[in-house]
Amino acid sequence: MxxxxxxxxxxxxxxxxxxxxxxxxxxxxxxxxxxKSYEKVVWVPVEHQIEQGLEKFLERAFSEAETAGADLVILDINTPGGEIGAADAIGQLIRQSPIHVVAYIDNQAFSAGTYIALNANEIVMTPGSSIGAATPIDLAGNAADVKTISGWSEKMAQAAALNNRNTDIARAMVEIDREFPGLKEKGTVLSLGADRAQELGYADQIVANKKELYAYLGVQADRVQEINPTMGERVARFVTSPVVMSMLLIIGLLGIVVELFAPGFGIAGTVSLCAFGLYFFGHYVAGFASWLHIGLFLLGILLMIMEVFLPGGIVGAIGFISIVTGLIMAAYDTQQGLASLGIAALITAIVTFLLIKKYGLKKLFNKFILGDVQRNEAGYVAPKDQRDLLEKTGVALTPLRPAGVVRIDGMRIDAVSVGAFIAAGTSVRVVQVEGTRVVVQEIESKE
CATH class of the missing domain: 1.20.5 (Single alpha-helices involved in coiled-coils or other helix-helix interfaces)
Structure with a gap:
C-alpha cells in the first residue's frame, strides 16, 4: 500500500x-x-500644423526609406492638427507602405494628427501625452458642417478598425452632438491621456523616452537614420499653410494697389513681387505649382502693364483673368485657392476704397490715363495745342538769344525769336507755331 x-x-x-x-x-x-527585430530604422518628424507641404515631405521620406531597405519607420508626432485633406493623403501613404510604421506621440497628436497615428501599425505614447479632439473646424474656427463631420467620423472609425481598435472611441473624438456612454457627454469631444489611451487600446505601449522606445522595439540607436525636411521643404510647408497663403496673397494685392497711388516703382511694388514670388516658390517646391502657372501669372502682369499704353480695357481684362488663373491653379486645392484669393480680394477692396476716399479717383486714374499736362518735376510736359497764339502779341520777359520767355495773354510762353536778339521788355508778335515751338518777332515801333 x-x-x-x-x-x-x-x-x-x-x-x-x-x-x-x-x-x-x-x-x-x-x-x-x-x-521585434529591425535591421534598418528611419526616424521621421511630424511636427507643427498638418498641411500639404508635410504630405510632400513624407512622400519623399517614405520613398527614401524604401530605397534604403528600411523595415521600420518611426513617426515622431507632435502636432495640434491641421488640414484633414492633407491628413487623409498621409494616412493613405502610411497604409500603402510595406514598411512597419510606429506612431510615437511624445506630446500631442490632436485632430488630423490623431488620424495619422491611427493609420500606423502601432501607437506608442509617453506619460503626459494626449491623443484625440479630432473635430474638423472651418476657417473661422467653428465646427465644420454636418456633412464634413460625418465623413471625417467615418474616416477615423475606419482607421481605428485597421488595428482592431474600438471604432466608437474614434467617433467620440470627432462628433460633438452625440453622446457616447462611458466615453463622453453630448456637446464635448473625446481626448485621451497616455494611461487612458492604453486602457482603451489606443496606445500599444507607454515609454518614458526614446531610449525606452528603442528598447521596446528592439532597436539599436546606431541603426536609426533621421530624415528631416530640407530648407526648401520647410519654406513650402510654411507657404502652403492656408493662413500664410492668404496673407501672401493679401500682401501681394495690397502692394499693387498702394503702388498705384504712389509715384514710380517703390517699396510697395517690391514687397508685392516678393510676396507673389514666395507664394509660387513654396507651391513649386511642394509640387503643386508648375511653370505653366507661373507663366500665366507673369503673362497677366505683362498684359496689365500693356493696358496702360493700349486703351480699351480688353488687354487688362485678359491680364487680370490670367493672373487669377495662375494663382488659383498653383494652389494645392482649387477650392482653397479660391477661398484664399477671395479673402485677399475682399481685404484689398476695402483698402482700395479707403485710399480712394483719401486721395480720390484722380490719383488712381492718373496711373492709367496719360493726361495733357504733368508736373514739371516729373521731368516731362505733354504737348499742348498752341496754334491759337498765332498773330497774338505780347512782351518779352527775358532776353531772347534766340530762346527766352514771353508773356502773352497773361501766360508765360517759351519762345524763340526769328533770329535777331530781342531785349527784355520788347513788344513781340507770334509769327509761327509748330507743335511746342513758338516763334516771335519784334514789333517795330512807329514813329
Missing part, C-alpha cells in the same frame, strides 16, 4: 515537471516569435 502511494507520487512529480518544462518552452518560444 505504501509502495503504491510512493509510485503514484513519483508519477505526479514527473508529470508536474514535464508541464512546467512545456510551459517554459512555450513562453520562450512565444517570446521569440513575438520579439
Amino acid at each position: 505504501v509502495s503504491g502511494w510512493h509510485a503514484g507520487r513519483t508519477w505526479r512529480l514527473w508529470l508536474s515537471a514535464i508541464c512546467v518544462m512545456v510551459a517554459v518552452l512555450g513562453l520562450t518560444a512565444g517570446h521569440a516569435a513575438g520579439a
